[in-house]
Amino acid sequence: MSRQLAVPTSSVLARLRFRHLQLLDALGRTRNLRIAAEQMHITQPAATKILSDIETMFGAQLFERLPREMRPTDLGVLSVRYATTAVADLGRFVGEFSTLRNGGYGHLTVGAISASAAQVVTAGIREIRQQRPQLVIKLVEQSSDQLATWLEEKKLDVMVGRLTEPRHQVLFDFEVLAGEPVWVVAGQHHPLLQRRRLELADLGAWPWILYPQATAIRQLFDETFAGAGIPAPVGMVETPSIFSTLELLQATDMISLQPRAVVEKYVSKGLLGHLPVLINRSMTSYGIVTRKYELSSQPMQEFITILRSVAGRVGGQLLPEREG
Numbered sequence: 001m002s003r004q005l006a007v008p009t010s011s012v013l014a015r016l017r018f019r020h021l022q023l024l025d026a027l028g029r030t031r032n033l034r035i036a037a038e039q040m041h042i043t044q045p046a047a048t049k050i051l052s053d054i055e056t057m058f059g060a061q062l063f064e065r066l067p068r069e070m071r072p073t074d075l076g077v078l079s080v081r082y083a084t085t086a087v088a089d090l091g092r093f094v095g096e097f098s099t100l101r102n103g104g105y106g107h108l109t110v111g112a113i114s115a116s117a118a119q120v121v122t123a124g125i126r127e128i129r130q131q132r133p134q135l136v137i138k139l140v141e142q143s144s145d146q147l148a149t150w151l152e153e154k155k156l157d158v159m160v161g162r163l164t165e166p167r168h169q170v171l172f173d174f175e176v177l178a179g180e181p182v183w184v185v186a187g188q189h190h191p192l193l194q195r196r197r198l199e200l201a202d203l204g205a206w207p208w209i210l211y212p213q214a215t216a217i218r219q220l221f222d223e224t225f226a227g228a229g230i231p232a233p234v235g236m237v238e239t240p241s242i243f244s245t246l247e248l249l250q251a252t253d254m255i256s257l258q259p260r261a262v263v264e265k266y267v268s269k270g271l272l273g274h275l276p277v278l279i280n281r282s283m284t285s286y287g288i289v290t291r292k293y294e295l296s297s298q299p300m301q302e303f304i305t306i307l308r309s310v311a312g313r314v315g316g317q318l319l320p321e322r323e324g
Contacts, residue, residue: 015057018090021083023050024062028080031069054079081153088154096297107136108299111147111159114242115180115259116286121160123310128303135299143240144286145214148172151289157300159289160307162216168289176287177311182217184275185263186255193273200228200277207235209245209256216283221257224281246272 019040026036037047055062062076072080096106108128112121117139125137140150144161148168151159163174184203186192192202204225211218225232237254239245242262248254249272257279266272288304290296296304 012057015053019050020054020057021086023047024054024080024083025087027051027063027070028072028076028084031071033070085152085154092154106297106299107138108297108303109138109140109155109157110303111140111142111150111156111161113144113147113161113286114141114240115261116160116177117141118259118261119314120177120307120310123314124303124307127306127310128299131302132299143212143215148289151291154291157297158304160286161289162284162286163289164214164216171292172289173292174287174289175308176285177307178287178314179285180216180283181260182220182257182279182283183260183263183267184255184277184279185249185258185267185272186275187249187252188270188273190253190255190273190275192255192275198275198277200224200279201230203255203275203277204230204233206233207237207252207254208233209237209239209248209254212238212240215240217257217259220279220281220283224279227281 022040023036026039027033030036030039033047033051034044037044040047042050051063058075058079060075061073062079063070063072110121110125121139125139128135129137140147140156142150144159145164147156147159147161148164150156152171160177163169163172168174192198192206195202208221210221213219222232235254237248242258245256245258246266249256255275263272263274267274288307290304
């Protein structure tokens with residue numbers, strides 16, 4: 001069996017160029033050499049030459065040339081991951097440099113799950129804008145599993161959510177912010193709102209709007225019904241969008257399990273109704289997630305400090321209700 005020689009680090013550092021990383025990033029996203037070349041504004045033969053140079057440099061094949069796609073090998077997957085991170089890093093550097101050079105105060109990209117975005121993160125953004133009115137803030141709302149992927153790829157500076165995979169413990173630091181009580185809600189016209197007393201079994205016959213499988217709130221829903229021995233509802237719509245959920249709740253007889261922080265204001269305004277069903281199980285707390293061993297920017301440090309303060313103030317408002 002042939003023995004692979006170690007890749008000389010000094011040789012790679014001397015020969016590796018940013019266009020090599022750009023091509024790996026583009027190929028990882030498109031799996032197509034022609035499209036990757038177009039995105040880089042070069043010809044396909046030039047892209048082929050760059051990829052050949054990369055594979056020669058590392059002494060390994062990084063992509064399988066298949067009829068319909070360029071499929072990364074295991075070494076290719078590793079290379080694409082680091083290339084994507086490096087490209088994102090340089091993009092962030094150029095953006096921050098340009099902003100500061102033009103008299104700005106930098107930028108901050110925040111990823112948040114819906115419940116934390118509803119209160120803690122939005123309040124945190126309001127406060128940091130008072131301290132840094134020219135700070136450019138980008139808020140991305142998505143489920144924790146997707147946010148963690150973007151945080152790993154350095155498309156986010158900080159995330160407010162949960163760790164969803166064991167490997168995240170190695171990649172990220174996690175600081176608990178708050179718990180997340182849930183409510184069962186329906187449109188204000190729903191027949192169940194006329195009932196004086198409701199049990200979980202009363203909800204099984206109705207269609208539901210649910211979060212996708214990978215989310216903590218969906219896992220809570222599945223565990224709650226399974227634990228009560230109640231068959232999962234047959235009719236359902238899956239969506240991570242709170243806006244689509246609100247429209248469906250008001251237009252149909254569907255019901256949904258939602259973070260209380262997200263729907264409480266709609267219930268208080270009479271747009272939705274709260275079905276007082278006791279949910280004995282609870283989701284794990286959400287918190288601040290950052291990449292390990294990475295120095296935070298000054299705006300990011302200030303924002304994290306604000307998040308801790310905001311979470312402490314609103315924590316009492318989010319305590320689960322006791323229902324007898």
